[in-house]
Amino acid sequence: MHSKLFMYRKWQFSLAIVAAVLSVQAFAAGDAARGKLLTDTCKGCHAVDSYANAYPAYHVPYIAGQSADYTVSALTLYRDGNRTHPTMRAQAATLSDQDIQDIAAYLSSAVKQPDPAATVRGVAPSAAVACTACHGAAGISLIPMNPYLAGQQLDYLEQAVLQYKNGDRKGPNAIAMQAQVNALAEEDLKATLAFFAAQDGLEILPMN
Ligand code: HEC
Ligand code: HEC
Numbered sequence: 171m172h173s174k175l176f177m178y179r180k181w182q183f184s185l186a187i188v189a190a191v192l193s194v195q196a197f198a199a200g201d202a203a204r205g206k207l208l209t210d211t212c213k214g215c216h217a218v219d220s221y222a223n224a225y226p227a228y229h230v231p232y233i234a235g236q237s238a239d240y241t242v243s244a245l246t247l248y249r250d251g252n253r254t255h256p257t258m259r260a261q262a263a264t265l266s267d268q269d270i271q272d273i274a275a276y277l278s279s280a281v282k283q284p285d286p287a288a289t290v291r292g293v294a295p296s297a298a299v300a301c302t303a304c305h306g307a308a309g310i311s312l313i314p315m316n317p318y319l320a321g322q323q324l325d326y327l328e329q330a331v332l333q334y335k336n337g338d339r340k341g342p343n344a345i346a347m348q349a350q351v352n353a354l355a356e357e358d359l360k361a362t363l364a365f366f367a368a369q370d371g372l373e374i375l376p377m378n
Pocket of ligand 1: 208209211212213214215216223229230231233241244245253255257258261262273317329
């Protein structure tokens with residue numbers, strides 16, 4: 171009798187968990203159609219292939235195809251001042267949590283979704299093993315909070331690494347990243363970033 175009651179409770183409990191997980195996913199999915207409208211103001215930079223940040227000079231990152239959970243995190247970090255880039259802070263300043271969810275939903279579906287099982291192009295430098303555990307063998311992670319690096323602008327990746335090293339990017343994951351990039355020799359880091367940039371993955375934001 172007791173064990174039957176226990177099983178019933180357990181069953182109820184797992185249903186509650188399933189419901190909670192489903193509702194979180196529904197929220198995380200965002201409204202891509204609304205997100206598309208909200209990205210109009212982003213195109214002047216993110217939909218122009220040759221567009222470079224003025225100083226220091228590096229390409230504006232590719233954001234189309236990026237993992238939605240990571241984009242939510244990145245935009246929230248700019249909005250809340252944990253990432254210091256002035257233009258992006260200004261861009262994100264007025265976005266609500268829902269706006270950010272919707273933008274992330276659009277960006278992740280705006281182009282062909284990168285495939286974590288994609289064949290690796292070329293040969294990974296040996297130092298890349300320090301990174302592939304989190305970022306995926308071809309720079310496309312199975313863990314949604316870890317950014318896709320595949321196909322990203324190389325000079326942007328280098329700039330991002332510099333920001334972790336300098337402590338210009340903050341937040342719980344930035345601290346972990348700082349330790350990761352500090353552990354690699356400069357040459358190994360350069361070769362690893364070049365390897366990720368040469369993979370198929372992220373793309374420029376479509377104009378329409
Ligand atoms: C004036 C040019 C400009 C505009 C407009 C702009 N961005 Fe950016 N964006 C940048 C630059 C430059 C960076 C790199 C910043 C850094 O070094 O942290 C960036 C970074 C980002 C990142 C982080 C990418 C990553 O891999 O971490 C996201 C996400 C992003 N932008 C989304 C947007 C969205 C959404 C909009 C529109 C609401 C927008 N941007 C408007 C220039 C711009
Ligand atoms: C423990 C998991 C983990 C490991 C190992 C790891 N990363 Fe990361 N990486 C992350 C996470 C999470 C972020 C997002 C950090 C944030 O919030 O800014 C990130 C961010 C980055 C970014 C910024 C991407 C962008 O779009 O702005 C680069 C570049 C990067 N990692 C390169 C590397 C390299 C190179 C290595 C190996 C030396 C490495 N990572 C190892 C988890 C990891």
